Amino acid sequence: MNRLPDSARTNPVSFFDKKFNEVWFKVYDRCLIYNENLQVFTSFYTHNPNWFFPFSTKLITIKGNNCYYVHNMYDMDSVEKEERIAQVKFVINDNVSLTKVFDNQWFTAELEDLNHPYQPRIVKNVFFETKTQETEPIDYSSIENREDNYRFAIGRNKQDNPEQEEQTNMAYAGRMRGKYLICNYTFDCNNNREFKLPYIKTTYRYSML
DSSP: OTTSOHHHHSSOOEEEETTTTEEEEEETTEEEEEETTTTEEEEEESOOOSEEEEOSSOEEEEETTEEEEEESOOOOOOSSOOOOEEEEEEEEOTTTTSOEEEEEEEEEEEEEOSSSSSSOOOEEEEEEEOSSOBBOOOOGGGSEEETTEEEEEOOOBOOOOTTSOHHHHHHTOOOEEESOEEEEEEEEOTTTOEEEEEEEEEEEEEOOO
């Protein structure tokens, strides 16, 4: 922060979101987020307000003297309802100097869907990347669910061979292999859906190649 030019440190904007115990620091056109529960900087938000108003149950951010966003609230009635899509991206890079084959992943989550309480429709898309590979999105029906624990096999490398049938094509698809794995999760939070994702674990084995 001290190495940033003066223009980035003039009239700084920072505020506290007490619902999630996050401190926001505006840097250029994004906000750097510090989580007090984890005691680390967790992410950048593309949201870049000029001012904010904290209330007991919500947080309102202002940009250009207009209400920019109402945080920590469910969807509000409007002519054009904003899409509430959350994207979580993280990197598995344990022992980054060694090449690994990534096999399975499971996560603990609280998925709340008032319209479908027993089969929440929140997980919209999950796919994985290495330096040279990318998987097809995971079929949600293939994810095993037991008491808020979700487990599935990490997909194989995406194939593009229209001359072969899909089943034959995927039989020769390679496992995800590399020094790191990029994980991409997308959650549909429209219609009063919410999620908490406190724990993710990935299993891998070292490549013998």
